[in-house]
Structures are given as structure tokens and as C-alpha cells.
Amino acid sequence: MEKLRIVGFGIAGATFAWTCYLNKVDFEIIDNEEESSSHVAAGLINPVVFKRLTKSWKVDQLMPFASDFYNQIEKILLRKILSHKSILRVFASIEEENNWSALEGDGRFSEFLNPPKKIQNEYVHAPYGAGVVKTLGHLNTRDFLTLSKAFFLHKGYTFSSELKADRNYKTVYCEGADVLNNPLFNYLPMRPTHGDVLIIHSKDLQIEDIVNKNMFILPLGNDCYKIGATYNWELKTKNPSEEGKQELLEKLAAFTSFKFEVINHEAGLRPTVSDRRPLLGEHPEQKGSYIFNGLGTKGVLIAPFYANHLLEHIVHESPLDEEVSISRHLKHYNA
Numbered sequence: 001m002e003k004l005r006i007v008g009f010g011i012a013g014a015t016f017a018w019t020c021y022l023n024k025v026d027f028e029i030i031d032n033e034e035e036s037s038s039h040v041a042a043g044l045i046n047p048v049v050f051k052r053l054t055k056s057w058k059v060d061q062l063m064p065f066a067s068d069f070y071n072q073i074e075k076i077l078l079r080k081i082l083s084h085k086s087i088l089r090v091f092a093s094i095e096e097e098n099n100w101s102a103l104e105g106d107g108r109f110s111e112f113l114n115p116p117k118k119i120q121n122e123y124v125h126a127p128y129g130a131g132v133v134k135t136l137g138h139l140n141t142r143d144f145l146t147l148s149k150a151f152f153l154h155k156g157y158t159f160s161s162e163l164k165a166d167r168n169y170k171t172v173y174c175e176g177a178d179v180l181n182n183p184l185f186n187y188l189p190m191r192p193t194h195g196d197v198l199i200i201h202s203k204d205l206q207i208e209d210i211v212n213k214n215m216f217i218l219p220l221g222n223d224c225y226k227i228g229a230t231y232n233w234e235l236k237t238k239n240p241s242e243e244g245k246q247e248l249l250e251k252l253a254a255f256t257s258f259k260f261e262v263i264n265h266e267a268g269l270r271p272t273v274s275d276r277r278p279l280l281g282e283h284p285e286q287k288g289s290y291i292f293n294g295l296g297t298k299g300v301l302i303a304p305f306y307a308n309h310l311l312e313h314i315v316h317e318s319p320l321d322e323e324v325s326i327s328r329h330l331k332h333y334n335a
């Protein structure tokens with residue numbers, strides 16, 4: 001198998017590079033080193049969709065794969081990149097608490113739920129208690145990207161900033177929302193979603209788990225917390241938005257009361273697709289050009305399994321799952 005070129009080094013590109021590495025497929029990386037969705041992401045891996053109280057898409061398949069993948073990388077890097085925390089879903093009412101109890105009785109959720117508990121924290125208002133979701137926790141995405149790059153450079157893989165036209169290479173485009181600037185693949189129905197997060201510092205709060213109530217509070221250590229995130233389908237910039245910041249501060253004030261200082265405000269564009277499914281496959285006409293994209297709001301959970309799925313397709317010509325194959329959007333190409 002000849003060398004692959006991977007364009008973009010966010011969660012998709014880095015995960016695909018690791019998959020190549022683990023399968024002994026040679027590669028090089030083209031990345032413009034811009035801040036992206038992957039840098040600002042909270043990195044949460046949540047198996048439950050709180051709004052609908054359903055399981056996250058394909059979580060039974062994706063979660064064990066992601067767990068093995070990140071554990072394997074931690075062993076290679078000799079560094080922790082996952083932090084194993086539970087997610088506490090604060091109930092807004094007795095009704096929510098009752099609905100959650102129904103989930104607990106449902107065997108399909110048993111591996112993801114622990115019994116509800118009271119939150120013993122004077123600054124978090126949770127009179128109805130909280131459901132407890134067992135999960136892999138969260139991936140420190142910045143560490144994952146930085147350590148992965150350092151590792152690959154050390155192993156002699158090349159990183160460059162400019163993609164030169166060369167038909168001899170197979171190229172895998174992992175460009176996130178920037179795919180809208182790629183004439184090869186911008187026919188695909190990518191509808192990026194802008195998201196803001198804030199980093200705050202507070203000596204008061206002292207929580208160790210991830211707390212969620214219409215937003216999340218993620219403990220980062222050293223009395224710092226990431227809070228987020230907003231979802232804005234109109235904003236097309238990667239810049240932080242003042243309205244996003246205000247929305248987060250209002251949501252936080254609705255169920256907490258503690259002193260804090262905002263120390264950073266970050267934002268990114270999630271690569272979300274109109275049908276909410278990943279985008280994998282080869283360009284309909286330009287052979288050798290592939291896409292790995294559409295990771296949407298759950299890149300950390302989805303990327304490992306589908307990076308492997310795409311590599312199998314490229315190397316062994318195994319068929320792509322129709323639900324994720326870009327062939328489902330062929331009508332947009334011909335339009």
C-alpha cells in the first residue's frame with residue numbers, strides 16, 4: 001500500500017493518522033495549524049441523549065471501540081489523555097426524575113447508568129437530585145492533538161502546511177467545517193454549528209464530576225472549569241460570540257451561585273451534516289480522493305470506529321456502511 005496523505009489534523013485527521021500507524025500504513029500530514037473545533041471541544045463522551053432520553057447513535061458499537069483506541073494510544077504515549085469522570089444530569093423536576101427512573105429499569109441502559117444521587121454542593125441547586133451517567137469521561141483534545149503530533153514527528157512522519165497537487169497519492173480530506181472551501185467535496189450538505197465555551201476560575205465550586213443541566217460544567221483541575229456549549233446554526237465564523245457568552249452565563253446562573261472569573265472564551269464550528277451522520281468515502285469522479293468528516297457534535301466517540309472503517313475501505317476495498325457513505329448524497333453532486 002502506497003503512502004496516504006491526510007489533510008487536516010483535528011480529531012478526524014489525528015484519529016485517522018493513528019489508525020494508519022496502528023495498521024502499519026504509511027502517511028504524511030498536511031495541516032494549516034489553525035485553531036479548530038477539535039481544539040475547543042469539551043471532549044465529552046456521553047452515551048445518553050438527555051433531551052430524548054435515548055442512547056446515543058450506535059453507542060454500543062462505538063464506545064468500546066473508542067475505549068480500546070484511546071487506551072492503546074495512552075499506552076504508546078505514556079500519558080493520560082482521557083479523564084474518567086461521571087456525568088451528573090441535574091433533574092429540573094420530579095417528572096424528570098421519574099423519567100430517569102424508567103431508564104434505570106431498562107436493561108439496555110444498565111451499563112451506562114449508576115443510581116441517582118444528591119449533589120452535596122451548596123453552590124449547585126439540585127433539589128431533585130441528579131442521574132449519574134457512567135462513561136469514558138472526556139478526552140483532553142488539545143493534549144491528544146499536541147502529543148500525537150509530537151509523537152508522529154519523532155517517528156519521522158512529515159507535517160506540511162501546503163497541499164501540492166499529486167495524483168500519485170491517495171488523499172484523505174479531514175477538514176472539518178473547512179470542507180466548504182474544498183471544491184471537490186463542497187457539494188455535500190455540511191451545515192456547521194457554531195459553539196462557544198468559557199473557561200472560568202473559581203475557588204468556590206469544588207466539583208469533581210461533570211455536571212449537566214442544559215449546559216455542562218467540566219472540571220479541568222486547578223480550580224478551572226470549562227462551561228458550554230452553545231449551538232448556533234446561523235453564525236458562520238469560528239470567532240467567539242458575545243451572545244454565546246451571555247447565553248452561557250445566564251444558563252449557569254439559572255442553577256448555580258458561586259463566584260468566578262472568566263479567564264478564556266473560545267469557539268469553533270462543529271462539522272454537522274444535514275442528516276447528522278458522518279461523511280466517509282471516495283469522490284464520485286476523482287479517484288483516490290477520500291473524505292472523513294461530518295463528526296458533528298460527537299467526534300471523540302465516533303472518530304475511532306469510523307477511521308478504522310474508512311481505512312479498511314481504502315486498503316481492502318471493504319464496503320462502507322450506507323448510513324455513513326457519501327454515496328447517499330450523490331443527488332447533490334449531480335444537481
Ligand SMILES: Cc1cc2nc3c(=O)[nH]c(=O)nc-3n(C[C@H](O)[C@H](O)[C@H](O)COP(=O)(O)OP(=O)(O)OC[C@H]3O[C@@H](n4cnc5c(N)ncnc54)[C@H](O)[C@@H]3O)c2cc1C
Pocket residue numbers: 007008009010011012013030031032033034035036037038039040041042043044045161163174175176177178179194195196197228229230267268269270271292293294295296297298299300301
Ligand atoms: C464548543 C464545542 C464543543 C464541543 N464539545 C464536544 C464534546 O464534548 N465531545 C465531542 O465528541 N465533540 C465535541 N465537539 C465537536 C467536535 O469538536 C467535532 O466533532 C470534531 O472536533 C471535528 O473534528 P474534525 O477533525 O472533523 O474537524 P476540525 O476540528 O475542524 O479539524 C479540521 C482541521 O483541518 C484543518 N484544515 C482544514 N482544511 C485544511 C486544508 N485544506 N489544509 C490544511 N489544513 C486544513 C483545520 O484548520 C482544522 O485544524 C464540540 C465542538 C464545539 C465547537
